[in-house]
Amino acid sequence: MRLSVIGAGYVGLVSGACFAELGHSVLCIDNNPAKIDAIRSGQMPIYEPGLDALVARNVAAGRLTFATGIDAAISDSAAVFIAVGTPSRFDGRAELTFVHAAVEACAPFLKAGAVVVNKSTVPIGTGDRVEEILATVRPELAVSVASNPEFLREGAAISDFMEPDRIVVGVEDDNARAVAEAIYAPLTAKGAPLLFTRRRTSEMIKYAANSFLATKLGFINEIADLCEHVGADVAEVAVGIGLDSRIGRKFLNAGPGFGGSCFPKDALALLNTANDVGAQMPILERVIHANDLRKRNIGRKILKALGGSVRGATIGVLGLAFKPETDDMREAPSIDIVASLDYWGAAIRAYDPAAMEQAKPKLPASVVYCDDPYACAEGADAIAIVTEWNEFRTLDLARLKAVMRRPVIVDMRNVLSAAEVEAQGFQYDSVGRPGREA
Template sequence: MKIAVLGAGYVGLVSGACFADFGHEVTCVDTDPAKIESLRAGRIPIFEPGLDDIVERNVKSDQLRFTSDTAAAVAGVDVVFIAVGTPSRRGDGRADLTYVYAAAEDIARAVSGFTVIVTKSTVPVGTGDAVERIIRDAVPEADVAVVSNPEFLREGAAIEDFKRPDRIVIGLEDERARAVMAEVYRPLFVNQAPVMFTRRRTAELIKYAANAFLATKITFINEMADLCEAVGANVQEVARGIGLDNRIGSKFLHAGPGFGGSCFPKDTRALLETAREAGTPSQIVEAVIAVNEGRRRRMADKVVRACGGSVAGKTIAVLGLTFKPNTDDMRESPAIDIVGALQDAGAHIRAHDPEGMEQAARVLEDVEFTSGPYACATGADAVVLVTEWNAYRALDLGRLKEAMAIPIFVDLRNVYRRSEVERHGFTYADVGRGG
């Protein structure tokens, strides 16, 4: 099939590359000419394991193309995916649909023949209705079917998630789109990926509900971690004990500094606003947002306590800056608030991240970036493990201690065992492992 993908950001680029790898003819469109030239030259603007190989392979075979010309890309294709950004609006938390609506207007002027328009971006309930209205107002004779097909990609594992998904959700109002979307995803049928056809508004809500539920699991186990510290229990064992219940499951029950990234913070806020507008406020989601936002600063307080009550004039080594491993994404990373709070308390911050330092330099000020974890720890008064990259999972603790001025290790991801770290002479603090 011939497919156009509007937006060559994270979702658009991964989706377009994977569709091309399935054998479809794909053209990715982006309004940034510099990004298009970089992609044509084989330079990938994001870090996602395996993505560069797939892009290179499919560009060479001419299955995947990049352009800034929306009209040329859309004309004559079978399916157009809208995969542009939907950032939170300042002030009210609603999803900013400016780029989605602009894409709809561009599509309306370019489509020819029956075309399925698919919203891949994460959008509030009713956006598909608005997209269809925009297209029909612009070109009343346009023969289109507007579909919702939310993405469920984890950064750092996006290729695997796309090719072996838990489910594929397709929301439609025009039954003609069913056969087209089935053909788009036909290569996944061999893996028996569950395909769920539903109404368009239901599909839009499924995405928000899924992310809000996962964010709630993270927030719940973080609150249990605080309780474990207070009563002398072990949050990792609590998480395992409840996770073995099939009704609960073990995923997203890892205590830490709170959730971040491009999805959970934005989507929980957008869902909250949607619920308020509908007259059905969600107190659970509201509490999740509030608890998560407060947690990051409390992690900085944990560092201050580990350092004897003050970090003024001290050098703190921060290992890991991105919101999770295997990505360079700094959007709403807990590290931003943790670093800011420590700086407000008078600390000098030295930091390292395997992939995220270029992005981190754009959002963090007065931070000394280093070449590796041991360089980061040299002369430091404490090391704080914020993001659980594999590069930090087997540190030479003896070498780390020798490099430091004061051997304090604050493990915000519970990567290490207390006995192991203390055996090397460190003062050790973790999250929720009080017993």
């Protein structure tokens, strides 16, 4: 099938390349020419494992092409996917300008029977607005509007797309349903569940999924804090409750708070939707508030580990991205942690395997960026592990200790074993696990 994808960001580029891998002929459009130039020359604009090879393979096979403008080239597309950004507005609501602009731009070129599919995360009812725009620009044209939220995680985006837990499509007519069935046939043939709902329900499913996962994280983080007071181990609690299949083990790793481009913005957008219709979501409201507070206060662990002050101390921060296997710094806990340390008078050295360039505009200018964890630890009074990159799980502790001024590790992702680290002579603190001070 011929498909177009508007927006070549995380979602658009990954989806476009994956649709091509499934055998479709895909045109990926982004109005940022620098991005398209980079992709065409084999430089991926994002760090996503396996993406460069996937794109190269499908470009070489002639199934994946790129463009900077929306024009007649989309007119043979059976479906046009909208995958542009929907960032938080100043008031916490989702910014829909990019979605509306993309729909207006593609409307003149759509063929009869084409399906405009919203892959961006959009507030409930956005599909209706898209329909109105299309009816205004092309009153004579019979087109369908569908919702097909994307559930991929950064860092695991390709496997999430190719082996999804489920595909959700919200439709209001049989044409959209048939086109969606055909597009996803290669995945459903391999057993991927394809769930059809009405369009508004599909839009709600995306927000409900992200808000539920955010709530799960908020809850385990709260349990972690309590574990520290009562001498219990949150990692074992996660295993113990996760074995109950009604709870599940996934998404129970306590940490410095959730970040990224989705959870914070989507939870806030859903809360605002509730406020707009006069409904209450007190649980979600607390989750958002508690997570904001957590990210702002978690740096105090380092303060406490160093006896109440970091003024004049050097702190090595390992990991800046909001999670491993990505260079994305959006809403990363490291931003708040580094800001606090800087405010309290610490000198900061930092290392991240992928996100240092993206981090620079978001962190104080005084931060010193290092080439590896050991350079980062040079002269440090404490190391804080903020993102759980795999390479931090196998640190050479003796080498680390040899270059540090004081052997202190604050592990905000629980990647190290307290026993092993303490055996090497470190003072060790983690999240929700009994340490020396528990």
